[in-house]
Amino acid sequence: MSNFDLSPEQQSLIELARDFGEKEMRPHVEHFDQTGEYPWPIIKKAHELGLMNTHIAPEYGGLGLSVLDGCLIAEELSSYCSGMYTALEANGLAQAPLIVAGNDEQKKQFLAPMTLEPMMAAYGVTEPHAGSDVQGIKTTAKKVGDDYVINGSKMWITNASVASWYFVLAYTNKELGFKGMTGFIVPASTPGIEVGKKEKNLGQRCSDTRGLVFTDVKIPSKYRLGAEGDGFxxxxxxxxxxxxxxxxxxxxxxxxxxxxxxxxxxxxxxxxxxxxxxxxxxxxxxxxxxxxxxxxxxxxxxxxxxxxxxxxxxxxxxxxxxxxxxxxxxxxxxxxxxxxxxxxxxxxxxxxxxxxxxxxxxxxxxxxxxxxxxxxxxxxxx
Ligand SMILES: Cc1cc2nc3c(=O)[nH]c(=O)nc-3n(C[C@H](O)[C@H](O)[C@H](O)COP(=O)(O)OP(=O)(O)OC[C@H]3O[C@@H](n4cnc5c(N)ncnc54)[C@H](O)[C@@H]3O)c2cc1C
Missing domain, CATH: 1.20.140.10 (Butyryl-CoA Dehydrogenase, subunit A, domain 3)
Structure with a gap:
């Protein structure tokens, strides 16, 4: 980008998103705002059109679009309904740690299926007593043999009840401060995960925001992102x-x-x-x-x-x-x-x-x- 002109492909992306917003989102905005229902029908159509998961690399089935391309789509979709947009964007937030630090096997297992069907994921960092102060989280992940056992609570997690997997930040060594934090991918079907009630929020009401409780949630160590201590x-x-x-x-x-x-x-x-x-x-x-x-x-x-x-x-x-x-x-x-x-x-x-x-x-x-x-x-x- 040596000037502010967008390429013809980027113009087409904007038009695609605008057309989608006009035809598929606008008629349903009021319904989803009033009912707070999760906008699954909209998400399914966005997936069909390639307006989701745009940043997943082509080797995992994605479009490999740039962050700027994603921003062009975001501005359009959000101008129709930012509640629906947040549901989509939360997927991007959950995927970002995997894109940044995941290995090939992890990307094949967790990212590739998302390009094939509409699947959601969630980013679980905030806790009831720690949001801005990430070092204040209390969730722990204890190494037991070749597994990790996670205990703790997360709060305000977008997509919590619809996600197939979560990115979870936990302490593997509390004494090391932020250098003792480790990131994990946790499949939502793992026993020991309790999903809380949907929060009744001021705005963006169709977005799904909930707490999560992890009680002795056992995951294999191959689901750890990067090394122990890399999580923060x-x-x-x-x-x-x-x-x-x-x-x-x-x-x-x-x-x-x-x-x-x-x-x-x-x-x-x-x-x-x-x-x-x-x-x-x-x-x-x-x-x-x-x-x-x-x-x-x-x-x-x-x-x-x-x-x-x-x-x-x-x-x-x-x-x-x-x-x-x-x-x-x-x-x-x-x-x-x-x-x-x-x-x-x-x-x-x-x-x-x-x-x-x-x-x-x-x-x-x-x-x-x-x-x-x-x-x-x-x-x-x-
Ligand atoms: C609808 C919704 C969706 C969300 N989705 C997610 C999600 O998907 N995943 C996730 O992990 N989290 C999510 N969050 C959590 C969100 O990121 C936190 O609420 C946010 O980071 C603030 O943390 P807190 O609520 O604990 O507020 P606090 O950290 O307690 O802050 C309270 C106030 O103090 C201010 N403050 C705190 N520390 C300082 C400082 N050092 N200097 C100046 N001011 C300060 C804050 O700016 C704020 O105004 C979501 C929250 C909401 C409401």
Missing amino acids: KIAMKAFDHTRPPVAAGAVGVAKAAMNHAMKYATERKTFGVPIAKHQAVSFMIAEMAMNIEAARLLVWKSAHEIDQGRRNTKFAAMAKAFAADMCNKVCTDAVQVFGGYGYSTEYPVEKLYRDSKIFQIYEGTSQIQRLIISKEIFERNA
């Missing part, structure tokens, strides 16, 4: 791949909110003119346009860096924080443009407003992104 590094490196598309998802939600606000501002009249003619309103929308564009550029930059094989941690954190904060502001202002109607569930910006909040929380809060950026700047001179 693997879990964090995964975010370098997934924060750009999550940020793109926030751009998609903001874009949808702005489009609704623009349309309404040209239709709604006060004092004899469309409200878009009031500078206070048109400037609100100009701010939206400016910040959406800026966020998109950061998303593309963060994706481009990792696609070139360069460390993108700083840019990924910048894109995630900026896009998430921007999305919240844009959705708040979109409700404002709608006045009283913006507050009603009858109008679309209310859902976007609810959906926007999670972008500042999952995959690292906006505060934690700033912590990462400052560490990258001060300690790594990035």
